[in-house]
Structure formats: C-alpha cells, structure tokens
Amino acid sequence: MPSPPLGAVLVDDEPLARSLVRQLLAAHPDIRILAECANGFEAIRAVAETNPDILFLDVQMPQLDGLEVLELIDRDAAGRPAVIFVTAYDQYALKAFDANAVDYLLKPFDRARFDRALERARTRLAAGGGPVALPLAPRGMPLARVVVKDGVTVTVLPVEKIDYVKAEDDYVLLFSGGRNHIKKQTLASLEDALPRERFVRIHRSYLLNLDRLARVEGSVAGGSMAVLIDGTSLPVSRAGAQRLRALLGSP
C-alpha cells in the first residue's frame, strides 16, 4: 500500500548540510520538501505556513537554536511535525528526546542511518496519536533567554530584560520595557527555569526581576506592594514578602 505523500522542512544554517539531507531525500519520492531554512526564525515561519509532517532540525544555529525552535512550534495531537534533529553535537540528545523528537542524527551520517530515522518518523506519523509533545524539561543551567512567539514573529528576550512575569491561567505574560509578550507556559515551570538569584515569586501570580525593584510599601489594605523602578506596583503576598526578605538579606 503506497503511503500518503509527506511534506518536510529542512533547517540548518549550513547550506551544504541542507543539501545533504535534500540529496538523501531524493530517494524517497513520497517526501516533498516544502521549505529550506537557514535559521530558527525562518523555521518557525515556515512551519506555521507550510504545516509540514517532518522537520529536519539543526541544533546549533545563530540566535535561536533548534531546541528553542521546537519549543515554539505548534505540534498537533499526533505529534506532527515529527522532528528529526540533525547535529554534530551529541550532548543535546537527551533534551531532544525529552522534547519527544523522533530521532537524533549525528553528523556525518550515512544513508542507512538517515533512512532509519525517516522510517521512525513514518511509523510515528502512521501511528497517529503518538505521545503528545511534552514541554521541554528544564535545562541543567538556568535560562539565559526566553523565546516567545506571536503569530510567526519570534522574540528572544534575554532574562535580564524581563521586568516581571504575570500568570494568566495556562499562560504567562512577560513584561519587558513597557511591552508584554504572552507565552503558553505555567508560572511555576518558568520560575524553575529562570535564574533563582534574579527572579523571586512575590505572589501566586507574579514573578519579579529583583533588579527592577525600587522599594516595598505597606498598603492600606494591610498587604504590601512592590514598587518597580518604572513606577509599576505589584502585589506581594505574605510568603512572597518572606522570600523577598530572604533574598535581600534585610530583617
């Protein structure tokens, strides 16, 4: 039984690396290349526009790496697109599988290895409801930047540029220099990933960048408020006040 045609997007910042995947795909007439991308930003746009079945994704790329791309693309319940990482580094393999990638190709690879990866992708796609993509497990080191996506526009926010974060149901709102960005993530998981010495949970719904704190004021209602350098006031819960005191070292 002939399998239905599949669409693929190739992402690598090296043109020859894309060329190699293209050459190897030529032996698979049922797979059509929908787009080739030289960086993560192009990849996110291409995935949104072409809705591919398979994504060949390099890890080391300028400004937005493959793991961040994976975090930002939407995958449907069947785990589509199936992601095959293609990289010279082996140290990302664990994270890649945490992110439910289908396979992890180490450069350079031969045709047999490539075909095996493709076979796994086909199997996953044919199975329909493969395991749904899990959110990326926290990396070993605290995040240095947070990536957010609005439509196909990707913003890379260095953590020191984030003023504070507010929880909104299953989303977080990241405030930075008077603008805000929405991201589908829980405040607790973001708090885990951000550097602990910089970000403190001052309230059930608020995570504050300590560098932005101007002062803490008692309010009429009895609770306290954190006033930021730009004048914004945020509520501080009793537990939040304790955490603040512990971090700032004041009595």
Next chain:
Amino acid sequence: MHPFFTQSGRLGVYLLGWIPLTAILGGLLMLAGGLSLLEAAALAAPLGLLYAFLCLSSWYLCRAFPVDSARLLATASALAVASIVAASLWLLSGTTLAWVLALLPAFETLPDRLQHAGPVVFLLGVLLYLLVLAMHYVLEAAEAARDQERRAAELRTLAREAELQALRERLNPHFLFNSLNSIAALVAVRPEEARSMCALLSDFLRTTLGMSERSSITLREELALAHRYLAIEQVRFGDRLTMAEDLDDSAFDVAVPPLLLQPLVENAVKHGIGARLEGGTLSLVTKRRGDRISIVVENPADAGSEKPAGAGMGLSNVRRRVAACWGDAGHVGAGLSNGRFRVEIELPARP
C-alpha cells in the same frame, strides 16, 4: 625596598659575612693605630654593623647603573664617587664614635690614635663598599638569569597550552564533524570540490600537528594556516562568511610563536560571524610601521549580544603568550566599536 629586607634569611647570611670583615677592621685598627684589643673591639663592632647597612645602599646604585658597555665610563665614575662618599661617611662616624667613647676615662686617647689609622680605615671603607657592590651585581645577574629561565618555561607552557587547545579544536565536533558532513554533501554532486575540501582539511590538520615541534614560525606561515582554516569554514558557511584582507608583505618574515593568531581567527568565525543570522566579513590586516608590526583581526558583532562563553579563552591565551614572548614590547588590544569586534596585536618586527 632592598630584597634582603623582604627575605630575612638572606639578610642574616649577609650580616654573618660581616663578622670576619669587622674582625679585619679591628685588626687594622690595632696595627695602624696601636689600639688595644678592647678599644679596637669597642670601635670596630658598631662600625662594622653600621657599614654593613650603609653598604646595602649600593643595591640602588647597581639598579641605576646596569652593566652596559656604552656607559662604562659614567658607571665607573659614579661607583667611584659613591664608594668614596660612603667611606668618608664611615670614617666620620668612626671619629664621632671615638670622641663619644673618649668621655670614658679608659678611652681618653682614642680619637688621637684613630686619626693615625684614618687613611687605612678610609681605604678599607672604599674596598668594602666596592666588594658589596660587586656582590649586588652578581646577585642581580643571577636573578636576571633565573627570571629569563622562568619566562622561557612559562612560554613553553603557554605554547603547549595553545597547541593543546588548537588540537582540541581540530578534534571537536563543531569543526571536524561539520567539515566531514560538508564533504559528505559534496561527494555526489560536486566531487571535485569534495576532493579539494579533503585536501584542505588534511593540509590544515597536518600543518597544525607539525607546528607543535617548533618554538617559532614566520608570520607568513601563521597566515597561511589561517587561510586554510578560513577556506574550510567558507565551504561550510557559504555566503555568510566573506573575507577582506590587507596584508603587508614586509611583515611576513617576523617570527611569532606557532598558532598565535589561530585562536583569534577561530573566535571571529565561531562567536562573531557564526552567531549572526546574516553572517559578515572577517578582516585580517597586517602592517609594518618602522620596527613594529601590527596584526588586526576584526569581525562584526552585535553590540547588545551577551559575550558567548569561551570567547575570552583564546584571547587571554594570546595576551599571555605575547606578554611572555615580548614583555612590555608587545601589546594586545581588544574592543568593540562601531558594531565590530577588533583585536590588534602589536609586536617588534624581529625576524
């Protein structure tokens, strides 16, 4: 500060050496001035101790007048004047001391008799001063030799470190695996280019391995290595990496430690151009100005971008090697301006 005061052990040995010298002074006083043993001892002991410290001042003289044949006459006259002044001071102190001791009835005739011994004491003073001065010159020379040995050893360590780092770079996935992947991509479609990439890569690896046996190479060889490396990276990066070069061939024969530039060129590609979506131009400029040469490696950099980890490693190695090789005569400057990261090495032009 005199080194003897910072190393107390050496001061002790030095003062011990003065015991026989003081004994000689006492003996001379007895012979030339007819002093009794008691008088000689009462005079010689404090005078010996005093002069031991006074003579240490010759260290500053030794610092101020390093052995240099061009200024031999000036040095000799300065040393002669200094020894005469020191000996005069010594004799003056001796006389003063004799007058003070003369207050005691037992030493009444001391000043008179010291006067007889005056010329001998003065002569001894000059000789002792010159002796201590000579000792300082010998110690300084030994110190300088040790210093040079230490620097040579440090240079060897740094060269080995750079070589190890270069080797690790050769064998790391970023470079080698990606290069092999490029060859795999070229083999079927552009076999001629695949062949030349193989040759480039082998050439590059062979050259870096061969360099480890040598302590210095010419700038020409170092630049040729950088060219091979960049040719390989250009195959990988395609349009994203462009080169601009302005090389002054009168600087080519200058001797440099092997792999001095390599970390800078690799940083410029890996952390500079490789970190930018649109890539950029790496520029390499060598110039000769009189008896100095300047080598500049420059790459575009995003002003706001955080410094990538590891970028400083190569630069600090280059700095240390330049300092170890050329001391104050070499200079490494690095900085970000107008959106470009620029490293400049300035060296004396010695073949």
